[in-house]
Amino acid sequence: MGGYKHSQLKGKSYEEIQGLYERQQKRIQDFTPMDSEKEAQKPGKRLKRVTGSYATQKSPKKPKVMKSAKDVTEEEAAEYEKEKEELRLSLKIISNDDSEVNYEPLSRKFPIVNWEYQLLGKMEAKDMYVYKLTRADGSSSYHGDTQAFLRRLDRQDLNDLYRLVQERFQDHPLEGHDLLLWGDLRMIFDPDEKDELWMNQLDWKLLRWKLYESCRVHTLFMDGTPMEINMLVEKKYPLIKELLEKMLNLQLEAEEESTMAFELIKFIKSFLEE
Template structure:
Protein backbone atom coordinates (compact mmCIF):
# COMPACT_ATOMS: atom_id res chain seq x y z
CA UNK A 1 0.00 0.00 0.00
CA UNK A 2 1.26 3.47 -0.90
CA UNK A 3 1.23 6.18 1.78
CA UNK A 4 1.36 9.93 1.16
CA UNK A 5 3.45 12.04 3.52
CA UNK A 6 2.09 15.56 3.94
CA UNK A 7 4.61 18.08 5.28
CA UNK A 8 3.34 21.54 6.18
CA UNK A 9 5.30 24.79 6.10
CA UNK A 10 5.75 24.60 9.90
CA UNK A 11 7.64 21.27 9.31
CA UNK A 12 4.91 19.15 10.94
CA UNK A 13 3.96 16.10 8.92
CA UNK A 14 1.27 13.46 8.71
CA UNK A 15 0.80 10.27 6.70
CA UNK A 16 -2.28 9.37 4.63
CA UNK A 17 -3.33 6.26 2.77
CA UNK A 18 -5.77 7.91 0.36
CA UNK A 19 -7.34 11.16 -0.79
CA UNK A 20 -10.11 10.97 1.82
CA UNK A 21 -7.49 10.89 4.59
CA UNK A 22 -6.02 14.09 3.10
CA UNK A 23 -9.37 15.82 3.00
CA UNK A 24 -10.09 15.10 6.66
CA UNK A 25 -6.88 16.92 7.64
CA UNK A 26 -6.61 19.80 5.16
CA UNK A 27 -8.16 23.21 5.21
CA UNK A 28 -8.92 25.16 2.01
CA UNK A 29 -5.56 26.95 2.01
CA UNK A 30 -3.74 23.61 2.40
CA UNK A 31 -5.69 22.18 -0.52
CA UNK A 32 -4.90 25.18 -2.72
CA UNK A 33 -1.22 25.00 -1.74
CA UNK A 34 -1.11 21.27 -2.48
CA UNK A 35 -2.64 21.80 -5.91
CA UNK A 36 -0.14 24.56 -6.72
CA UNK A 37 2.83 22.45 -5.54
CA UNK A 38 1.70 19.39 -7.48
CA UNK A 39 1.19 21.52 -10.62
CA UNK A 40 4.73 22.91 -10.31
CA UNK A 41 6.24 19.48 -9.65
CA UNK A 42 4.58 17.74 -12.57
CA UNK A 43 5.37 20.41 -15.15
CA UNK A 44 8.88 18.97 -15.49
CA UNK A 45 8.38 15.36 -14.35
CA UNK A 46 6.55 12.47 -16.00
CA UNK A 47 3.40 11.26 -14.29
CA UNK A 48 3.23 7.64 -13.22
CA UNK A 49 1.80 5.45 -10.49
CA UNK A 50 0.32 7.17 -7.46
CA UNK A 51 1.57 10.56 -8.65
CA UNK A 52 -0.81 10.23 -11.57
CA UNK A 53 -3.68 9.35 -9.19
CA UNK A 54 -2.97 12.38 -6.97
CA UNK A 55 -2.70 14.70 -9.97
CA UNK A 56 -5.93 13.31 -11.43
CA UNK A 57 -7.80 13.76 -8.14
CA UNK A 58 -6.62 17.36 -7.77
CA UNK A 59 -7.41 18.24 -11.39
CA UNK A 60 -10.95 16.91 -11.00
CA UNK A 61 -11.42 19.11 -7.92
CA UNK A 62 -9.98 22.32 -9.36
CA UNK A 63 -10.45 22.01 -13.12
CA UNK A 64 -13.49 19.88 -13.98
CA UNK A 65 -13.63 19.76 -17.76
CA UNK A 66 -17.01 18.53 -18.99
CA UNK A 67 -15.23 16.75 -21.87
CA UNK A 68 -13.40 14.37 -19.49
CA UNK A 69 -14.66 10.84 -20.04
CA UNK A 70 -15.49 10.54 -16.35
CA UNK A 71 -18.40 12.97 -16.59
CA UNK A 72 -19.92 11.16 -19.58
CA UNK A 73 -20.62 7.97 -17.56
CA UNK A 74 -22.73 9.53 -14.79
CA UNK A 75 -25.89 7.61 -15.64
CA UNK A 76 -23.98 4.39 -14.81
CA UNK A 77 -22.84 5.60 -11.38
CA UNK A 78 -24.39 3.81 -8.42
CA UNK A 79 -24.26 6.48 -5.79
CA UNK A 80 -23.73 5.05 -2.33
CA UNK A 81 -22.81 8.01 -0.08
CA UNK A 82 -22.39 11.79 -0.19
CA UNK A 83 -20.04 13.35 2.35
CA UNK A 84 -18.97 16.91 3.23
CA UNK A 85 -15.44 17.76 4.43
CA UNK A 86 -16.10 21.22 5.81
CA UNK A 87 -12.49 22.15 6.68
CA UNK A 88 -11.36 22.04 3.05
CA UNK A 89 -14.78 22.89 1.54
CA UNK A 90 -15.00 19.63 -0.46
CA UNK A 91 -17.90 17.22 -0.86
CA UNK A 92 -17.42 13.67 -2.11
CA UNK A 93 -19.58 11.18 -3.95
CA UNK A 94 -18.86 7.51 -3.16
CA UNK A 95 -19.94 4.86 -5.66
CA UNK A 96 -21.20 1.35 -4.94
CA UNK A 97 -19.24 -1.53 -6.43
CA UNK A 98 -16.18 0.56 -7.32
CA UNK A 99 -13.44 2.39 -5.44
CA UNK A 100 -14.21 5.53 -7.47
CA UNK A 101 -14.81 8.75 -5.57
CA UNK A 102 -15.67 12.16 -7.02
CA UNK A 103 -14.34 15.09 -4.97
CA UNK A 104 -15.78 18.55 -5.65
CA UNK A 105 -15.40 22.02 -4.16
CA UNK A 106 -18.55 23.23 -2.41
CA UNK A 107 -18.76 26.53 -4.27
CA UNK A 108 -17.85 25.25 -7.74
CA UNK A 109 -20.26 24.13 -10.45
CA UNK A 110 -19.45 20.73 -11.98
CA UNK A 111 -20.91 19.12 -15.12
CA UNK A 112 -23.36 16.90 -13.21
CA UNK A 113 -26.47 15.51 -14.85
CA UNK A 114 -29.84 16.33 -13.29
CA UNK A 115 -30.42 12.63 -12.58
CA UNK A 116 -27.27 12.53 -10.46
CA UNK A 117 -28.16 15.76 -8.65
CA UNK A 118 -31.52 14.22 -7.76
CA UNK A 119 -29.79 11.08 -6.46
CA UNK A 120 -27.51 13.26 -4.32
CA UNK A 121 -30.49 15.01 -2.76
CA UNK A 122 -32.21 11.67 -2.11
CA UNK A 123 -29.21 10.61 -0.03
CA UNK A 124 -28.53 12.16 3.32
CA UNK A 125 -25.48 14.43 3.14
CA UNK A 126 -22.97 13.17 5.70
CA UNK A 127 -21.32 15.97 7.64
CA UNK A 128 -19.30 16.01 10.83
CA UNK A 129 -21.84 18.33 12.38
CA UNK A 130 -24.84 20.38 11.39
CA UNK A 131 -23.52 23.46 9.64
CA UNK A 132 -24.48 26.36 7.44
CA UNK A 133 -22.08 25.03 4.79
CA UNK A 134 -24.07 21.79 4.55
CA UNK A 135 -27.33 23.72 4.19
CA UNK A 136 -25.80 26.04 1.58
CA UNK A 137 -24.49 23.04 -0.39
CA UNK A 138 -27.92 21.42 -0.45
CA UNK A 139 -29.50 24.72 -1.49
CA UNK A 140 -26.87 25.09 -4.26
CA UNK A 141 -27.61 21.57 -5.57
CA UNK A 142 -31.34 22.36 -5.57
CA UNK A 143 -30.70 25.55 -7.55
CA UNK A 144 -28.74 23.55 -10.16
CA UNK A 145 -31.76 21.31 -10.62
CA UNK A 146 -33.90 24.32 -11.46
CA UNK A 147 -31.56 25.52 -14.23
Protein backbone atom coordinates (compact mmCIF):
# COMPACT_ATOMS: atom_id res chain seq x y z
CA MET A 1 0.00 0.00 0.00
CA GLY A 2 2.83 2.40 0.76
CA GLY A 3 5.09 1.27 -2.07
CA TYR A 4 7.53 -0.49 0.26
CA LYS A 5 9.83 -3.15 -1.16
CA HIS A 6 10.66 -6.48 0.44
CA SER A 7 14.17 -5.23 1.21
CA GLN A 8 12.71 -2.32 3.21
CA LEU A 9 10.56 -4.59 5.39
CA LYS A 10 13.07 -7.39 5.86
CA GLY A 11 14.11 -7.72 9.49
CA LYS A 12 11.35 -5.46 10.81
CA SER A 13 9.15 -6.63 13.68
CA TYR A 14 5.43 -7.30 13.32
CA GLU A 15 4.64 -4.15 15.32
CA GLU A 16 6.79 -1.98 13.02
CA ILE A 17 5.17 -3.35 9.87
CA GLN A 18 1.73 -3.01 11.42
CA GLY A 19 2.48 0.66 12.16
CA LEU A 20 3.40 1.28 8.52
CA TYR A 21 0.24 -0.49 7.36
CA GLU A 22 -2.04 1.51 9.66
CA ARG A 23 -0.47 4.80 8.55
CA GLN A 24 -1.04 4.03 4.87
CA GLN A 25 -4.54 2.71 5.56
CA LYS A 26 -5.44 6.02 7.26
CA ARG A 27 -4.18 7.99 4.24
CA ILE A 28 -6.39 5.92 1.94
CA GLN A 29 -9.44 6.28 4.20
CA ASP A 30 -8.95 10.06 4.47
CA PHE A 31 -8.41 10.53 0.72
CA THR A 32 -11.27 12.12 -1.23
CA PRO A 33 -11.15 11.44 -5.01
CA MET A 34 -11.49 14.55 -7.16
CA ASP A 35 -14.50 13.07 -8.96
CA SER A 36 -16.34 11.91 -5.82
CA GLU A 37 -19.68 13.36 -4.71
CA LYS A 38 -18.11 14.75 -1.52
CA GLU A 39 -15.49 16.71 -3.47
CA ALA A 40 -18.02 17.91 -6.05
CA GLN A 41 -20.20 19.43 -3.31
CA LYS A 42 -17.42 21.75 -2.13
CA PRO A 43 -18.09 25.43 -3.07
CA GLY A 44 -16.09 26.82 -5.98
CA LYS A 45 -15.30 23.39 -7.47
CA ARG A 46 -16.72 24.14 -10.90
CA LEU A 47 -13.52 24.33 -12.90
CA LYS A 48 -10.40 22.22 -12.98
CA ARG A 49 -6.90 22.97 -14.25
CA VAL A 50 -5.87 21.12 -17.38
CA THR A 51 -2.30 21.82 -18.54
CA GLY A 52 -2.40 25.57 -18.81
CA SER A 53 -6.12 25.98 -19.52
CA TYR A 54 -9.44 25.50 -17.78
CA ALA A 55 -12.18 23.07 -18.71
CA THR A 56 -15.66 22.53 -17.35
CA GLN A 57 -15.74 19.93 -14.59
CA LYS A 58 -17.58 16.80 -15.66
CA SER A 59 -20.45 15.41 -13.64
CA PRO A 60 -19.26 13.40 -10.65
CA LYS A 61 -18.68 9.78 -11.48
CA LYS A 62 -19.98 7.05 -9.30
CA PRO A 63 -17.07 5.62 -7.30
CA LYS A 64 -15.94 2.21 -8.46
CA VAL A 65 -16.42 -0.68 -6.09
CA MET A 66 -13.20 -2.54 -5.42
CA LYS A 67 -13.44 -6.22 -6.23
CA SER A 68 -12.05 -8.89 -4.00
CA ALA A 69 -9.75 -11.58 -5.36
CA LYS A 70 -12.69 -13.99 -5.43
CA ASP A 71 -14.73 -11.61 -7.60
CA VAL A 72 -12.04 -11.28 -10.28
CA THR A 73 -12.86 -13.55 -13.20
CA GLU A 74 -10.31 -15.47 -15.24
CA GLU A 75 -11.08 -13.16 -18.18
CA GLU A 76 -10.35 -10.05 -16.10
CA ALA A 77 -7.16 -11.60 -14.77
CA ALA A 78 -6.06 -12.41 -18.31
CA GLU A 79 -6.79 -8.83 -19.43
CA TYR A 80 -4.77 -7.48 -16.51
CA GLU A 81 -1.79 -9.69 -17.37
CA LYS A 82 -2.04 -8.62 -21.02
CA GLU A 83 -2.03 -4.96 -19.95
CA LYS A 84 1.07 -5.52 -17.82
CA GLU A 85 2.84 -7.19 -20.74
CA GLU A 86 2.20 -4.09 -22.85
CA LEU A 87 3.39 -1.78 -20.06
CA ARG A 88 6.57 -3.84 -19.61
CA LEU A 89 7.62 -2.72 -23.11
CA SER A 90 8.14 0.76 -21.62
CA LEU A 91 9.84 -0.46 -18.42
CA LYS A 92 13.50 -1.23 -17.79
CA ILE A 93 14.56 -2.92 -14.53
CA ILE A 94 17.90 -1.65 -13.18
CA SER A 95 19.90 -2.35 -10.05
CA ASN A 96 20.04 0.21 -7.27
CA ASP A 97 22.95 2.61 -7.93
CA ASP A 98 23.09 4.01 -4.40
CA SER A 99 23.83 1.81 -1.39
CA GLU A 100 22.94 4.63 1.02
CA VAL A 101 19.19 4.71 0.42
CA ASN A 102 17.45 5.35 3.74
CA TYR A 103 14.88 2.60 4.36
CA GLU A 104 14.05 3.66 7.93
CA PRO A 105 10.34 3.05 8.65
CA LEU A 106 8.22 6.20 8.51
CA SER A 107 6.79 5.45 11.95
CA ARG A 108 10.27 5.99 13.48
CA LYS A 109 11.53 8.81 11.27
CA PHE A 110 11.88 12.34 12.63
CA PRO A 111 10.92 15.26 10.36
CA ILE A 112 13.52 17.50 8.71
CA VAL A 113 13.72 20.81 10.59
CA ASN A 114 16.66 22.60 8.95
CA TRP A 115 19.02 22.62 6.00
CA GLU A 116 22.24 24.45 5.15
CA TYR A 117 24.83 24.41 2.39
CA GLN A 118 28.28 23.96 3.90
CA LEU A 119 31.87 22.90 3.29
CA LEU A 120 32.29 19.23 4.18
CA GLY A 121 36.00 18.98 3.45
CA LYS A 122 38.47 18.61 0.62
CA MET A 123 38.59 15.91 -2.01
CA GLU A 124 41.52 15.75 -4.41
CA ALA A 125 42.60 19.25 -3.30
CA LYS A 126 39.14 20.65 -4.09
CA ASP A 127 36.57 21.98 -1.65
CA MET A 128 33.59 19.65 -1.28
CA TYR A 129 30.30 21.36 -0.49
CA VAL A 130 27.12 19.51 0.48
CA TYR A 131 23.60 20.15 1.75
CA LYS A 132 23.31 19.26 5.44
CA LEU A 133 19.83 18.16 6.53
CA THR A 134 19.00 18.14 10.25
CA ARG A 135 16.09 16.20 11.78
CA ALA A 136 14.07 16.89 14.92
CA ASP A 137 16.10 14.36 16.93
CA GLY A 138 19.34 16.22 16.13
CA SER A 139 20.65 13.69 13.60
CA SER A 140 22.12 14.96 10.31
CA SER A 141 22.71 13.67 6.80
CA TYR A 142 24.71 15.08 3.90
CA HIS A 143 23.69 15.25 0.23
CA GLY A 144 25.63 16.50 -2.75
CA ASP A 145 22.76 17.66 -4.96
CA THR A 146 19.05 17.32 -5.73
CA GLN A 147 19.50 13.84 -7.22
CA ALA A 148 21.00 12.69 -3.91
CA PHE A 149 17.85 13.93 -2.17
CA LEU A 150 15.67 11.93 -4.54
CA ARG A 151 17.72 8.75 -4.04
CA ARG A 152 17.77 8.89 -0.25
CA LEU A 153 14.61 10.70 0.91
CA ASP A 154 10.95 9.71 0.89
CA ARG A 155 7.99 11.89 -0.11
CA GLN A 156 7.39 13.22 3.40
CA ASP A 157 11.06 14.27 3.64
CA LEU A 158 10.76 16.03 0.29
CA ASN A 159 7.60 17.82 1.45
CA ASP A 160 9.34 18.90 4.67
CA LEU A 161 12.33 20.26 2.77
CA TYR A 162 10.16 22.18 0.29
CA ARG A 163 8.18 23.75 3.13
CA LEU A 164 11.36 24.84 4.94
CA VAL A 165 12.95 26.36 1.83
CA GLN A 166 9.67 28.05 0.94
CA GLU A 167 9.36 29.61 4.40
CA ARG A 168 12.93 30.89 4.37
CA PHE A 169 12.55 32.26 0.84
CA GLN A 170 9.54 34.35 1.96
CA ASP A 171 11.51 35.96 4.79
CA HIS A 172 15.01 36.17 3.35
CA PRO A 173 16.36 36.32 -0.22
CA LEU A 174 18.19 33.13 -1.17
CA GLU A 175 21.54 33.14 -2.93
CA GLY A 176 23.95 30.69 -4.53
CA HIS A 177 23.21 26.99 -4.07
CA ASP A 178 20.25 27.70 -1.76
CA LEU A 179 18.63 29.55 -4.66
CA LEU A 180 19.37 26.59 -6.95
CA LEU A 181 17.73 24.24 -4.46
CA TRP A 182 14.68 26.51 -4.27
CA GLY A 183 14.46 26.47 -8.08
CA ASP A 184 14.70 22.66 -8.23
CA LEU A 185 12.00 22.19 -5.58
CA ARG A 186 9.67 24.72 -7.21
CA MET A 187 10.06 22.90 -10.51
CA ILE A 188 8.85 19.74 -8.78
CA PHE A 189 5.99 21.10 -6.68
CA ASP A 190 4.90 24.31 -8.41
CA PRO A 191 6.11 24.44 -12.04
CA ASP A 192 5.48 27.63 -14.01
CA GLU A 193 3.98 26.64 -17.35
CA LYS A 194 5.00 30.02 -18.79
CA ASP A 195 8.67 29.40 -17.96
CA GLU A 196 10.87 29.48 -21.04
CA LEU A 197 12.20 26.07 -20.02
CA TRP A 198 9.01 24.32 -21.16
CA MET A 199 9.02 26.22 -24.47
CA ASN A 200 12.25 24.55 -25.63
CA GLN A 201 11.32 20.88 -25.26
CA LEU A 202 12.00 20.10 -28.92
CA ASP A 203 15.66 20.91 -28.22
CA TRP A 204 15.93 18.59 -25.21
CA LYS A 205 18.34 15.70 -25.78
CA LEU A 206 16.77 13.03 -23.61
CA LEU A 207 19.14 10.33 -22.32
CA ARG A 208 17.29 8.53 -19.51
CA TRP A 209 13.94 8.40 -17.72
CA LYS A 210 14.10 7.14 -14.14
CA LEU A 211 11.67 6.48 -11.26
CA TYR A 212 12.59 7.24 -7.62
CA GLU A 213 9.83 5.25 -5.95
CA SER A 214 10.53 6.20 -2.31
CA CYS A 215 9.82 9.91 -2.95
CA ARG A 216 7.35 9.31 -5.83
CA VAL A 217 9.36 11.32 -8.34
CA HIS A 218 10.43 10.52 -11.91
CA THR A 219 13.34 12.28 -13.61
CA LEU A 220 14.34 13.07 -17.17
CA PHE A 221 18.12 13.15 -17.66
CA MET A 222 19.36 15.31 -20.51
CA ASP A 223 22.56 15.89 -22.46
CA GLY A 224 23.18 19.62 -22.12
CA THR A 225 20.83 22.17 -20.59
CA PRO A 226 18.61 21.46 -18.75
CA MET A 227 20.45 18.58 -17.10
CA GLU A 228 17.46 17.09 -15.23
CA ILE A 229 13.72 17.61 -15.00
CA ASN A 230 12.19 16.17 -11.80
CA MET A 231 8.43 15.55 -11.61
CA LEU A 232 5.93 14.09 -9.13
CA VAL A 233 4.46 10.83 -10.43
CA GLU A 234 0.86 11.95 -9.85
CA LYS A 235 1.18 15.52 -11.19
CA LYS A 236 0.56 16.67 -14.74
CA TYR A 237 3.30 18.80 -16.33
CA PRO A 238 3.26 20.73 -19.65
CA LEU A 239 5.14 18.06 -21.62
CA ILE A 240 4.73 17.97 -25.40
CA LYS A 241 3.73 14.76 -27.19
CA GLU A 242 7.07 14.46 -28.98
CA LEU A 243 8.85 14.28 -25.63
CA LEU A 244 6.32 11.84 -24.17
CA GLU A 245 6.96 9.49 -27.09
CA LYS A 246 10.71 9.72 -26.49
CA MET A 247 10.18 8.86 -22.82
CA LEU A 248 8.22 5.71 -23.62
CA ASN A 249 10.71 4.67 -26.30
CA LEU A 250 13.62 5.07 -23.87
CA GLN A 251 11.74 3.04 -21.21
CA LEU A 252 11.24 3.95 -17.59
CA GLU A 253 14.12 2.81 -15.36
CA ALA A 254 12.95 1.25 -12.07
CA GLU A 255 14.46 -1.06 -9.47
CA GLU A 256 11.64 -3.56 -9.88
CA GLU A 257 8.20 -4.06 -11.34
CA SER A 258 5.70 -2.21 -9.17
CA THR A 259 2.22 -0.75 -9.25
CA MET A 260 3.72 2.74 -9.18
CA ALA A 261 5.91 2.08 -12.21
CA PHE A 262 3.01 0.62 -14.21
CA GLU A 263 0.64 3.43 -13.20
CA LEU A 264 3.21 6.08 -14.18
CA ILE A 265 3.60 4.55 -17.64
CA LYS A 266 -0.19 4.44 -18.04
CA PHE A 267 -0.34 8.07 -16.87
CA ILE A 268 2.14 9.13 -19.56
CA LYS A 269 0.33 7.09 -22.22
CA SER A 270 -2.93 8.83 -21.30
CA PHE A 271 -1.34 12.21 -22.19
CA LEU A 272 -0.64 10.96 -25.70
CA GLU A 273 -4.25 9.90 -26.15
CA GLU A 274 -5.65 13.33 -25.28
